[in-house]
Amino acid sequence: MILNQGYLVKRRTSTRQVEPYTMRLVEAKEIDRVMQLQHQVYEGLPNKQVLYKDTKIEMLDDLYNGALIIGVFNSEDRLISYRYISFPGKSNKNLGNDIQLLESELDRVVHLETTLVDPQYRGNRLQSLTLSKAIELIEPMEMKHLLCTVSPYNLFSLYNIMSAGLNIKALKRKYGDEAQNGMWRFILHKDISDDIAWNDLNAKSLKMDSLLEQKFLIEKGYVGYKLNKDTQMIQYSLAN
Ligand SMILES: CC(C)(COP(=O)(O)OP(=O)(O)OC[C@H]1O[C@@H](n2cnc3c(N)ncnc32)[C@H](O)[C@@H]1OP(=O)(O)O)[C@@H](O)C(=O)NCCC(=O)NCCS
Structure with missing residues (x-):
């Protein structure tokens, strides 16, 4: 089933080329x-800490349990971007546990897992486009909570996800082998049914990579709700 079609700009070293794309669900048989x-994408990352790679087995397992992968294909039917969403239910990996969601709410959690865009196609807002499509797809499922993790060193992803209304509710090490204690991640959350209006008046601003200061604020009940892309400062305010 085609989810969307349109045009995007492909960047080459000195030229830009407009090209049609198709968005559709990726099937399990296309996992490779x-x-x-x-x-x-991972090999091209200057800081490998920003992306925790999913294994094929994990993804297939999730897909058989209802997860979805929204894929974007270029004019030659090459996969150039995807967004992976999953429904963790009561499993340990449910990020609701990291922000103290009530157990009764865990079945209504959707995880925004990995999103990638081929470097040649960045700048077409595909991360945001596939997020809007994901929200549309889950609408009939009566889900309530969107949750994801983002590295404090991933400016582009953090900006896009916070602009979509997800707020920082925790900062901790995740996905680690125990020897290294994992990688630093913000845990972001949005209640799908609730659009919160934040008041800048008493907000505190902290640099996105100043980890200990942010952790301290969050532990005092502050929530990160806005990121300034130019200054890389995050605004925090007390949750009502
Ligand atoms: C995060 C990511 C998906 C965003 O891609 P996107 O949807 O194409 O980004 P946007 O369209 O919002 O880009 C906005 C601007 O930032 C730039 N930009 C986006 N990602 C960038 C990156 N990783 N490095 C440098 N510039 C980047 C774009 O070129 C664009 O610039 P412009 O306004 O001058 O055209 C993409 O950077 C990516 O695949 N990163 C690596 C994987 C990753 O970190 N995924 C998220 C964690 S799972």
Whole structure:
């Protein structure tokens, strides 16, 4: 089923080329295409800490349990971007546990897992476009909580996800082998049914990579609700 079609700009070294795209769900039998794009994007990252790679087994397991992968394909039917969403239910990996959601709410959690865009196609707002599509797809499922993790060193992803209304509710190490205690991640949350209006008046601003100061504020009940892309400062305010 086609979810969306349109045009995007492909960047080459000195030229830009407009090209049609198609958005559709990726099937389990196409998982190797997903792995290939993940590998390519990961290898190109200057800071590998920003992306925790999913394994093929994990993704397939999730797909058989209802997870969805929204794929974007270029004019040659090559996968150039995807967004992976999953429904963790009562499993340990439910990020609701990291922000003290009530147990009765855990079944209504959707995880925004990995999102990637091929570097040649960045700047087309595909991360935001696939997020809007994901929210549309889950609408009939009566889900309530969107949750995801983002690295404090991932400016572009953090900006896009906070602009979509997800707020920082925790900062901790995740996904680690125990020896290294994991990688630093913000845990972001949005109640789908609730659009909160934040008041800048008493807000405190902290640099996105100043970890201990942010952790301290969050532990005092502050929530991060806005990121300034130019200054890389995050605004925090007390939750009502
Ligand atoms: C995060 C990511 C998905 C965003 O891609 P996107 O949707 O194409 O980003 P946007 O369209 O919002 O880009 C806005 C601007 O930032 C730039 N930009 C986006 N990602 C960038 C990156 N990783 N490095 C440098 N510039 C980047 C774009 O070129 C664009 O610039 P412009 O306004 O001058 O055209 C993409 O950077 C990516 O795949 N990163 C690596 C994987 C990752 O970190 N995923 C998120 C964690 S799972």
